[in-house]
Amino acid sequence: MHPAFSVIFLTTLIGVGQGLFLALYTGQLYALANLLPAQSSQFYALGSLVALVLLIAGLIASIFHLGRPERAWRAATQWRTSWLSREVIVLPMAMGLVFLYGLVHWFEWTSPLFVISGALPLDLSLIIGALGTLVTFALFLCTAMIYASLKFIKAWHHPLTVANFLFLGLGSGFMLAAAFSAYEGTALVGFYATWAVIATLLGAISRGVSLYRNGRLKCKVDLQSGIGVHHSNLKQQSQGFMGGSFNTREFFHGKSPATLKVIRYAFLLMVFVMPVVLIVLSYAIESATLPLAAFAVQYLGLILERYHFFTEAQHPQNLYYQSMA
Template structure:
């Protein structure tokens, strides 16, 4: 399929914002949250990421002024449910930040943190199910799709939380986050590798013969049958060569998982509150997750491309 950069950016940034909010919420509920000033800074970063993600989602719409209609099918559409849950999650993050700024009672802040946790989980479910419910795209139609959305968001959010804490001088909080960030990065790596292994073993149910109705032993399409492009040729194929697509997989595995895990695990570093270590991990992981999102969309074998293989 042809990935829209707006959707790639939306899913990456929103996932990191969710993971950052979840890391802060768990820390607050466990009684090990950073100082209120640092907590406010981190919640502000999460909200900023969500706003950028939301703006990119609007940019993807053909008629942004009709965006409100996207929520109309909430009974049957996971996308509509995502459209409803995302603003609710943003409101919960903003409400928690306001409670911290106003020095609200600890019980009220804990309740808001728990609400952030619940809405983050619900948002991951909605986002993942948009793709997992599409049975015709077998690479997506699996519970690993939802799980990996959550795991990659959690690991990127934990690493971002550590970077913010280190930059703000909260070395103790960064050191507490280090084993969690490392464990979540390894779990996300394992989950994505498992999905890649499963997808590589899939046997296509359709063939060029079944797609075209031609029963020859060898069917090769030499022409698409028309001179102009169409929705099918624009939206269902990315235009990159098979070689280029193959290079993206080792690249995102290295940037999103292997190198950040190495930075967080090497014993000779010895200083877990080092700003540059955390910052480098955030940079590499963000680039890797953007590449992973592109690969997630581009690598699927949509059945319609069997008919348009002269283009695809």
């Protein structure tokens, strides 16, 4: 498939934003259980603002993929059968809950509403955060299932697609949380960085397995079965016209195997190896800047990873439209 940068930025930006929100809420829950030092409401408010900006940036990026942006609202009408429609509905819900979560912390509306079992104070931010967590995981599922639900694209039609979107979003989000904590000078850098490394390593496993699987996929159809001529020496010489078309632009990436190999090795290094090394170094030398570098490197790698994700998808029509006379 042709990698559209609007969709690449959409999926990577909202993934980071979702992961960052989950990191913030996880930190708040750990602090509530006295497992981490409590942070100020402003810390959670500013972190939520960063997450919201990322979600909005992803939404804006998606607009450039639309042929008729003024009709975008129609995408939500097919929610019963379309994962894209569900994503269109769930994304604004996630944005709204992240906004409310940050708003509650900004105005410090965090007085306990009631106490559970006489020991667990429950405030408005915890309730909104719990709802936001559910919606955020639903958004991960909707975004991934847009691709995993396509049976005719074998590279995507697998649970590994959902796992990859989830782990890479969590890894990058927690990595950004570690960078944000380092920038704010809080004591949560180690906590967020540890979970970022765990999610990144899980992502390395799931993405590695998907690369292995996709590299061994065999197409069940060929030119012979497509046109009903079963000669053993059949090959395409022309696509029927002299230049490119919608089919050659949108369903094929046009990159050589050597180029794709370079992209694959680059994103494996930048997403899974370099960030972990930088985080370990930040532990060793107690650096406040290396977590920032780790996130920056990982996000650039995620752009390459998502580019490669689209090139892995072999649309069946490419049997007939890859060659131009």
